[in-house]
Amino acid sequence: METVLFILFGAIAVCGAIMVVTRKHPMASALYLILTLFAVAALFVLRQAHFLAAIQVIIYAGAVVVLFIFVIMLINVPEDRLPVERATTMRVLGVLAAGFFILESAVLARRFWMPIGPVAEVGTVEAVGRALFTDYLLAFEITSVLLLAAVIGAIALAKRKI
Amino acid sequence: MIAPSAYLLLSAILFGIGVVGVVARKNILIILMSVELMLNGVNVAFVAAGSYLGDAAGGVFAFMVMTVAAAEAAVGLALLIALYRLKETVDITELKVLKW
Amino acid sequence: MVNGILDYLWLVPALPLLGVVLNGAIALLVERPFLLKEAGLPLAGGHGAGHGSHDDAHGASSHGSAHGHHETPAYRKLVAFIAPGVVGAAFVVALLCVLSLASRPADGRTFVQILFPWIQAGSLLVPAALQLDPLSSVMALVVTGVGFLIHVYSVGYMSHERAFARYFVFLNLFMFAMLILVLANNYLLMFVGWEGVGLCSYLLIGFWYEKQSASDAGKKAFVANRIGDFGVLLAMFLVFWTFGSLTYTEVFAKVPLLRESGVLTTGLATVITLLLFLGATGKSAQIPLYVWLPDAMEGPTPVSALIHAATMVTAGVYMVARSSALFLLAPDTMMVVAVIGAVTAIFSATIGICQTDIKRVLAYSTVSQLGYMFLACGVGAFTAAIFHLMTHAFFKALLFLGSGSVIHALSGEQDMQKMGGLKKYVPVTFATMFVATLAIAGIPGLSGFFSKDEILWQAFSSSHGSPFLWGIAALAAGITAFYMFRLVFLTFFGKSRMDPEVEKHAHESPWTMTVPLMILAVLSVAGGWIGIPAVLGGSNLFEHWLAPVFHPVAAAGAAHGAEAAVHHPAALEIGLMALSVAIALCGIGLAYFLYRVRTGKPAEIAKQWPTLYDVVYHKYYIDEFYEWAVIRRIVTISIGLWEMFDALFIDGIVNGAADLVRAAGDRVRRLQGGVVGGYAFSLLAGAVLLVGYILYRSVVQ
Numbered sequence: 003m004e005t006v007l008f009i010l011f012g013a014i015a016v017c018g019a020i021m022v023v024t025r026k027h028p029m030a031s032a033l034y035l036i037l038t039l040f041a042v043a044a045l046f047v048l049r050q051a052h053f054l055a056a057i058q059v060i061i062y063a064g065a066v067v068v069l070f071i072f073v074i075m076l077i078n079v080p081e082d083r084l085p086v087e088r089a090t091t092m093r094v095l096g097v098l099a100a101g102f103f104i105l106e107s108a109v110l111a112r113r114f115w116m117p118i119g120p121v122a123e124v125g126t127v128e129a130v131g132r133a134l135f136t137d138y139l140l141a142f143e144i145t146s147v148l149l150l151a152a153v154i155g156a157i158a159l160a161k162r163k164i
Numbered sequence: 165m166i167a168p169s170a171y172l173l174l175s176a177i178l179f180g181i182g183v184v185g186v187v188a189r190k191n192i193l194i195i196l197m198s199v200e201l202m203l204n205g206v207n208v209a210f211v212a213a214g215s216y217l218g219d220a221a222g223g224v225f226a227f228m229v230m231t232v233a234a235a236e237a238a239v240g241l242a243l244l245i246a247l248y249r250l251k252e253t254v255d256i257t258e259l260k261v262l263k264w
Numbered sequence: 265m266v267n268g269i270l271d272y273l274w275l276v277p278a279l280p281l282l283g284v285v286l287n288g289a290i291a292l293l294v295e296r297p298f299l300l301k302e303a304g305l306p307l308a309g310g311h312g313a314g315h316g317s318h319d320d321a322h323g324a325s326s327h328g329s330a331h332g333h334h335e336t337p338a339y340r341k342l343v344a345f346i347a348p349g350v351v352g353a354a355f356v357v358a359l360l361c362v363l364s365l366a367s368r369p370a371d372g373r374t375f376v377q378i379l380f381p382w383i384q385a386g387s388l389l390v391p392a393a394l395q396l397d398p399l400s401s402v403m404a405l406v407v408t409g410v411g412f413l414i415h416v417y418s419v420g421y422m423s424h425e426r427a428f429a430r431y432f433v434f435l436n437l438f439m440f441a442m443l444i445l446v447l448a449n450n451y452l453l454m455f456v457g458w459e460g461v462g463l464c465s466y467l468l469i470g471f472w473y474e475k476q477s478a479s480d481a482g483k484k485a486f487v488a489n490r491i492g493d494f495g496v497l498l499a500m501f502l503v504f505w506t507f508g509s510l511t512y513t514e515v516f517a518k519v520p521l522l523r524e525s526g527v528l529t530t531g532l533a534t535v536i537t538l539l540l541f542l543g544a545t546g547k548s549a550q551i552p553l554y555v556w557l558p559d560a561m562e563g564p565t566p567v568s569a570l571i572h573a574a575t576m577v578t579a580g581v582y583m584v585a586r587s588s589a590l591f592l593l594a595p596d597t598m599m600v601v602a603v604i605g606a607v608t609a610i611f612s613a614t615i616g617i618c619q620t621d622i623k624r625v626l627a628y629s630t631v632s633q634l635g636y637m638f639l640a641c642g643v644g645a646f647t648a649a650i651f652h653l654m655t656h657a658f659f660k661a662l663l664f665l666g667s668g669s670v671i672h673a674l675s676g677e678q679d680m681q682k683m684g685g686l687k688k689y690v691p692v693t694f695a696t697m698f699v700a701t702l703a704i705a706g707i708p709g710l711s712g713f714f715s716k717d718e719i720l721w722q723a724f725s726s727s728h729g730s731p732f733l734w735g736i737a738a739l740a741a742g743i744t745a746f747y748m749f750r751l752v753f754l755t756f757f758g759k760s761r762m763d764p765e766v767e768k769h770a771h772e773s774p775w776t777m778t779v780p781l782m783i784l785a786v787l788s789v790a791g792g793w794i795g796i797p798a799v800l801g802g803s804n805l806f807e808h809w810l811a812p813v814f815h816p817v818a819a820a821g822a823a824h825g826a827e828a829a830v831h832h833p834a835a836l837e838i839g840l841m842a843l844s845v846a847i848a849l850c851g852i853g854l855a856y857f858l859y860r861v862r863t864g865k866p867a868e869i870a871k872q873w874p875t876l877y878d879v880v881y882h883k884y885y886i887d888e889f890y891e892w893a894v895i896r897r898i899v900t901i902s903i904g905l906w907e908m909f910d911a912l913f914i915d916g917i918v919n920g921a922a923d924l925v926r927a928a929g930d931r932v933r934r935l936q937g938g939v940v941g942g943y944a945f946s947l948l949a950g951a952v953l954l955v956g957y958i959l960y961r962s963v964v965q
Contacts, residue, residue, distance in 0.1 A: 008166050012174050019178055019201050023185030028193035035197050042204050049215040054226050061230055066200065066237045073241045074193060077248045085190035085255035096187030096945045099952050100180045106955045107176030111169040113962050124214045125223040133220035145231045152235030159242035187944050260938030
C-alpha cells in the first residue's frame with residue numbers, strides 16, 4: 003500500500019515539476035506547482051510528518067504560490083511580450099548537466115545506508131515543536147529575524163516611494 | 165517498505181528539474197518557481213532522512229527551508245515588481261548590465 | 265639550595281631598564297614639548313648658548329648663564345636623580361650578588377637564573393636566563409661601577425645640554441644592554457645585548473646629530489659593527505649546528521665529548537672561533553675594523569669614556585674569554601688573535617704619537633690597549649686579558665673623564681696644541697689624570713703595571729706565546745708611555761698656548777665631575793692589587809677568582825699558560841718585568857726630552873722625515889684606503905646592481921606580474937557575461953563536479 007502511494011504521489015510530483023518548468027505561461031506553471039506541492043505534502047504524510055505536510059499545504063501552496071499568482075496577475079505580462087524561449091548551446095548544456103547531476107545523485111543515494119524499519123514520528127507537531135524550542139531555539143529565533151528582514155525588504159523594494 | 169534511496173532519488177529528480185528550470189528558462193517568474201521546486205526537492209530528502217534516522221533535526225531543517233523559501237519568494241517577487249516597473253520585461257536575458 | 269640575594273639578580277639589568285622607561289617618559293612627554301616650545305620662541309639675548317651645545321662645546325654654554333640663562337627645569341633634576349640612581353642601585357645589587365657568590369665553594373660559583381622561556385622552535389630552546397659566574401661578575405661589577413661613576417659625571421658634564429633627558433635615556437639603555445650582554449647565559453641573549461650596545465653606541469655617537477660629522481661617525485660605527493656581527497651570527501649558527509644548543513654551560517660541557525667523537529674537529533673549531541673573533545674585531549675595534557672608534561669621539565666625552573673605553577669595546581674580549589673553551593681547541597685562531605692583538609697594539613700606538621686632538625689620542629690608546637687584551641687571549645692568558653680589561657676600564661675611563669674635564673674647562677677646545685700650563689687651573693683633573701697616565705704607562709705599583717706585565721709575561725712564556733710577541737708588546741708599551749706623557753706635557757705643563765678669551769674662563773669642574781675622577785684615581789692605583797703575581801709576593805687573588813671559569817677548560821685543552829710558566833725561573837720573570845718598566849721609562853724620558861726640554865725638536869723631526877710624519881699623521885691613510893678599496897667598490901657595484909638588477913630585473917618582475925594579471929583579467933572578464941543563466945550554469949557545473957568527486961571518493965573506497 004505504502005509503495006503504491008509513494009509511486010503515485012512521486013509520479014504526480016515529478017510530472018507536476020516537469021510541467022512547471024515547461025509551461026510557456028507562468029500562470030500554468032504556478033498551478034502545476036501547487037499540484038507538485040500537494041503531492042510532496044502527501045509524501046510527507048507517508049513519512050508520518052503530519053505537521054510539515056500541513057504547513058507545506060498552508061504556507062507553500064496557500065501563501066507562497068498564491069503570492070506568485072497575485073504577482074503574475076498584477077504585472078499581467080501580455081502574451082506576446084513573454085520571453086521567447088530558444089535552445090541555445092548554454093541551455094542545452096545546462097539541461098544535460100542537470101540530467102547528469104540527477105544520475106550522479108541516484109548512484110550516490112544507493113550507497114547511503116539508512117535503517118529500514120518502522121517510521122519514526124519525527125515530523126509531527128510534537129516532535130518538531132520539541133526540537134524547535136529546545137535544541138534549535140536560537141536558529142528558530144534567527145529565522146524570525148530573517149522573516150522580518152524579508153518583510154522590510156519586500157516592502158522597500160516593491161513600494162514606489164517610501 | 166520503501167527504501168530510503170527511493171526518497172533520495174525522488175529528491176534528486178525534483179531538484180534536477182528545478183535546476184533545469186533555473187538554467188533553461190528566461191521568464192523570471194518561472195525561474196523563481198523552479199527555485200521553489202529545488203527547495204522542495206531538498207525538503208523531501210530532509211524529511212525522509214529525518215524519519216528514517218529518527219532524528220527530529222530533519223523536520224526542523226525542512227521547516228527552516230520552508231521559512232527561507234517564503235522569505236525568498238517575498239523578496240524575489242518584490243524585486244520582480246520593481247524591475248518590471250523599470251524595464252517592462254520579465255526576460256532575464258535582458259538584464260545584463262552587470263558585466264564587463 | 266637557598267639562593268638568597270642571588271634570586272634578585274634580575275634586578276641588575278632591570279633597574280637600568282626602569283631608568284629607561286622613566287627617563288624615556290620624561291624625555292618624550294616633558295622634554296620634547298619643552299624643547300619644541302623653546303625652539304619656537306624668538307631668540308633673546310644670550311639664548312644662543314642653547315645652540316652652542318650642539319658641538320662638544322657645552323663648556324661655552326655654561327658661560328651662557330652669565331647672560332640671563334633660563335632656569336633649570338624641575339624635570340632635569342628628576343632625571344639627574346633617576347639615571348645615576350638606578351645604575352647605582354644596580355651596582356649595589358650586583359655587588360651583593362657577587363659577595364653571595366663568593367661565599368660559595370669555588371666549584372659552585374655558577375648561578376643561573378631562568379627568567380622565562382624565550383624561543384622554542386624545534387630543537388632550538390633558548391631561555392631568557394642570566395648567569396652569574398666569576399667572569400660575568402667581574403664584568404657586571406666593572407660595568408655597573410664605572411657606569412655609575414660616569415653617570416654621576418655626566419650629570420655635571422651635560423648640565424647645559426638641552427636634550428638632557430634624551431641623553432640619559434640612551435645611557436640607561438646602554439647599561440641595560442651591556443648588562444644583558446655580560447649576564448646572558450647563552451650566545452643568542454648575549455647577541456641581543458651585543459646589538460643593543462651597538463645601537464646605543466650609534467645613538468650616542470650621533471647624539472649631536474645636527475652636526476654632520478657626528479651623524480656620519482655614528483653610521484660608520486654602526487656599519488663597521490655590522491660586518492663583525494655577521495661573523496657572530498654565522499658563528500652562532502655553527503655552534504647550534506655542532507652542539508645543538510646555544511647555552512654556555514651546555515656548549516662547553518659538550519666540548520670534550522664532541523672532541524672525542526670527532527664531531528668537533530680542529531677545523532670546525534677554527535672556523536667558529538675565527539667568526540667569533542671577526543665579531544670581536546668589530547666590537548672591540550681591532551684591525552681591520554678599528555676605524556670607527558677614533559671617529560666615535562664625536563660623541564659626548566662621558567660616552568667615549570663609558571662605551572668607547574671602559575665597557576662596550578671590551579665586549580669582544582669578554583666574548584673571546586667566555587668562549588675560551590672553543591678558542592683553545594683552535595691553535596690557528598689563537599695565533600691569529602695574538603698577532604692581530606699585537607699588531608693592533610703597536611699600530612694604533614704609533615698613530616697616537618702624532619695626533620693632536622686629545623680625545624683621538626685616547627681613542628688610539630684604547631685601540632692599542634684592546635690589542636693587548638686580545639694578545640693575552642691569543643696566548644691563552646684569558647685571566648690576564650680580563651684583568652687588563654678591568655684595570656683599563658678604571659684608568660681609561662679616568663683619562664677620558666679627565667680629558668672631558670679639560671675640554672669642559674676650555675669651553676670645548678680639544679686641540680692639545682691650544683692647551684698647555686693647565687696644571688694650575690684644573691688641579692684635581694691634573695692630579696687624577698696624572699695618576700691614570702702613570703697607570704697606563706705601567707709604572708710599578710699601579711694597576712696598569714700588574715695587568716700589563718701579566719700580559720707581557722704570558723706573551724713571552726705561554727705555550728702560545730713567543731719572544732717576538734713579547735717584543736712587539738713591550739715596544740708598544742714604550743710607545744704608549746711616550747704618547748701618554750706627551751699628552752700630559754702638552755696639556756698641563758709648559759707655557760699656555762690657550763686662546764686668551766678661553767683662558768679667562770678656564771675653571772675646575774663641579775664636584776659631580778671631580779668626585780668620580782677621584783674615585784677612579786683610587787681604583788687606578790689600587791685596582792691592580794688584587795692581581796699581584798706570585799713572583800712579587802702577591803697571592804694573585806684575581807686569577808684564583810677566575811680559575812673556575814678558565815682552568816677546567818685549560819686542562820681539557822692545551823696546556824695552560826700559568827702551568828707552562830712554572831718551568832721558567834722567577835729571575836726571568838723579574839728581569840722581563842724590569843726590562844718592560846725600563847722601556848716604559850725610556851718612553852717617558854723621551855716624551856720629557858721632546859716636550860719639556862727641547863720643545864722645538866718634534867717639529868724638526870717632522871720636517872726631517874716629512875713623508876713618514878705625513879703618513880703617520882694621516883693614520884697611515886687607512887680610512888682613505890678603505891674609502892678607495894671598499895666603499896668606492898661597493899658604491900660602484902651598488903649602482904650597477906641598481907641599474908642592471910633592480911631597475912631591469914626586479915622592476916621587470918614586478919611590472920611583468922602586473923602586466924600578466926592585467927592581460928589575464930582582460931581575458932577572464934569576458935566570463936562575466938551578465939546573463940544570469942550563465943552564472944546559474946556555473947553553479948550547476950560546480951555542483952556536478954562536486955557530487956562527482958564525492959561519488960568518485962565513495963566508489964574508490
